[in-house]
Amino acid sequence: MTQINGAGLTLDVAFQNESVDDLLNTIKLPDDFKSFREQLMQGTYLNQTEQRQVVHCLERAASVEGERAAGREKFNNMVHQLRGGEWLGATGKRITAVVNVGVGGSDLGPNMGAFALKEFDDGHLEGEHALDVHFVSSMDGGQLYAVLPIIDPETTVFIVASKSFGTIDTFANIDTVRAWVKQHFSEQDWLEHHVIGVSSNQQKMLDYGIPLPHQLPFDEGVGGRFSLWSPIGLSIALSCGLHTFERMLAGARAMDEHFATAPDHENIPVLMALFGVYNREQLGINNLAVLPYDGRLRMLPNYLQQLDMESNGKQATADNRAIDYATGPIIWGGFGPNGQHAFFQHLHQGFDPFAADFVLVLERDAPGFSHQVADKLAEQQQLSVANCLAHRQLMKFGDTNTESPRDHYPGGHPSNLLMMQQLTPETFGALIAAYEHKVFTQGIYWQLNSFDQPGVEKGKKCAIDILAALNSNDAPQFDASTNDIIKKARNGH
Numbered sequence: 001m002t003q004i005n006g007a008g009l010t011l012d013v014a015f016q017n018e019s020v021d022d023l024l025n026t027i028k029l030p031d032d033f034k035s036f037r038e039q040l041m042q043g044t045y046l047n048q049t050e051q052r053q054v055v056h057c058l059e060r061a062a063s064v065e066g067e068r069a070a071g072r073e074k075f076n077n078m079v080h081q082l083r084g085g086e087w088l089g090a091t092g093k094r095i096t097a098v099v100n101v102g103v104g105g106s107d108l109g110p111n112m113g114a115f116a117l118k119e120f121d122d123g124h125l126e127g128e129h130a131l132d133v134h135f136v137s138s139m140d141g142g143q144l145y146a147v148l149p150i151i152d153p154e155t156t157v158f159i160v161a162s163k164s165f166g167t168i169d170t171f172a173n174i175d176t177v178r179a180w181v182k183q184h185f186s187e188q189d190w191l192e193h194h195v196i197g198v199s200s201n202q203q204k205m206l207d208y209g210i211p212l213p214h215q216l217p218f219d220e221g222v223g224g225r226f227s228l229w230s231p232i233g234l235s236i237a238l239s240c241g242l243h244t245f246e247r248m249l250a251g252a253r254a255m256d257e258h259f260a261t262a263p264d265h266e267n268i269p270v271l272m273a274l275f276g277v278y279n280r281e282q283l284g285i286n287n288l289a290v291l292p293y294d295g296r297l298r299m300l301p302n303y304l305q306q307l308d309m310e311s312n313g314k315q316a317t318a319d320n321r322a323i324d325y326a327t328g329p330i331i332w333g334g335f336g337p338n339g340q341h342a343f344f345q346h347l348h349q350g351f352d353p354f355a356a357d358f359v360l361v362l363e364r365d366a367p368g369f370s371h372q373v374a375d376k377l378a379e380q381q382q383l384s385v386a387n388c389l390a391h392r393q394l395m396k397f398g399d400t401n402t403e404s405p406r407d408h409y410p411g412g413h414p415s416n417l418l419m420m421q422q423l424t425p426e427t428f429g430a431l432i433a434a435y436e437h438k439v440f441t442q443g444i445y446w447q448l449n450s451f452d453q454p455g456v457e458k459g460k461k462c463a464i465d466i467l468a469a470l471n472s473n474d475a476p477q478f479d480a481s482t483n484d485i486i487k488k489a490r491n492g493h
């Protein structure tokens with residue numbers, strides 16, 4: 001059987017280079033995998049280097065207790081107040097727009113979810129109004145140039161989304177906003193009426209001046225790249241409604257259940273993980289192209305880049321031994337139908353090996369459109385399905401029945417096909433959770449701590465040194481190229 005079902009998803013592995021049986025005989029999960037998986041479900045201290053629990057599965061549990069329950073209630077109330085029009089700005093006006101200021105996991109998941117699930121917003125049934133939700137992440141202020149001119153400070157709330165509440169990118173952006181609002185009202189008014197803090201560091205939120213009622217603290221054990229289920233997902237709930245957000249959590253829970261209980265040969269994340277290991281180890285393929293064939297999922301490759309590469313791009317085991325085998329691959333990709341007109345040429349006839357994940361939505365409803373338009377849209381969805389299947393076939397089987405090298409398509413590239421009948425908040429949640437568990441399973445196989453990111457931290461430290469050199473008059477002490485550029489950048493300033 002090449003199709004595996006779970007939590008509303010189907011994984012078709014017919015175009016991998018091994019059968020499921022042979023795969024399970026070749027790539028063996030360690031004996032303690034099941035114990036690790038149980039620990040993940042229970043939220044134990046799996047992130048040992050940072051001495052933190054790993055609680056993203058608890059975060060989306062059906063019923064929660066204690067601080068987590070109180071946090072959920074506060075989150076829900078905030079969503080109702082903002083979407084229901086009760087939350088008023090400093091000048092008494094109703095809030096119409098929200099800007100999520102965050103980066104990495106505090107941006108990628110919320111941004112992807114808010115975009116993918118927008119059409120499922122049914123808040124109007126309860127008298128809620130849709131909010132315009134914007135995302136600002138880049139440290140160069142690039143998005144602020146576009147967003148500030150189109151928002152009204154009197155009717156906009158800013159979410160400062162940062163687990164650590166110390167990421168320089170986020171504070172560069174929010175500090176610019178802080179300077180911008182001063183033209184309109186006092187800083188105190190802005191902080192009291194227009195800012196929400198979402199972080200696991202409550203003290204830092206207080207220090208920044210965010211009043212307690214507008215703070216959404218969350219557990220330190222929620223990793224940044226696993227955090228869209230936590231209060232970091234506020235912008236999803238504000239954009240798509242609480243009901244949609246809860247449906248997304250339910251879908252992820254269904255995948256948790258599937259991952260925790262399905263036998264290996266019928267377990268979607270386990271098979272995704274093991275085929276990934278097989279392609280890496282046995283076929284020497286160092287990259288995975290993620291190719292969603294539904295526009296609502298176009299941010300998926302970017303999201304998975306962080307989830308997978310920040311988790312498993314490592315050269316030391318969890319207990320700090322040097323690794324001499326390949327670990328997580330390079331994740332890349334793009335929206336499939338448009339990729340066909342961009343990078344697919346290389347995939348079909350270039351020299352480089354790759355594996356691919358096609359993500360396919362078989363049907364799409366078109367509520368709110370006339371029959372005529374709905375029929376045309378349904379035809380377009382079919383067009384997309386046909387193209388996905390066609391390119392998947394060509395990548396696998398190629399076409400070499402000709403003497404002409406120009407018409408020679410080598411094929412041989414293994415792929416997964418992840419399908420869902422419809423994209424819903426539930427299947428979306430299940431899809432993301434499936435990838436989380438795939439990454440977790442591979443991390444256990446490669447003996448990694450998938451929950452820390454020392455390479456990222458090191459890069460941040462290097463940047464602090466360079467920034468200090470940029471802001472100083474002393475001769476910079478780096479390599480010749482860097483020293484030269486620092487001097488030019490100083491002059492430019």
Ligand SMILES: O=P(O)(O)OC[C@H]1O[C@](O)(CO)[C@@H](O)[C@@H]1O
Nearest residue numbers: 103104105106162163164167224
């Ligand atoms: O939410 P924070 O603490 O601002 O961090 C943002 C991102 O920065 C990282 O630490 C990497 O720089 C990610 O792991 C994280 O998602």
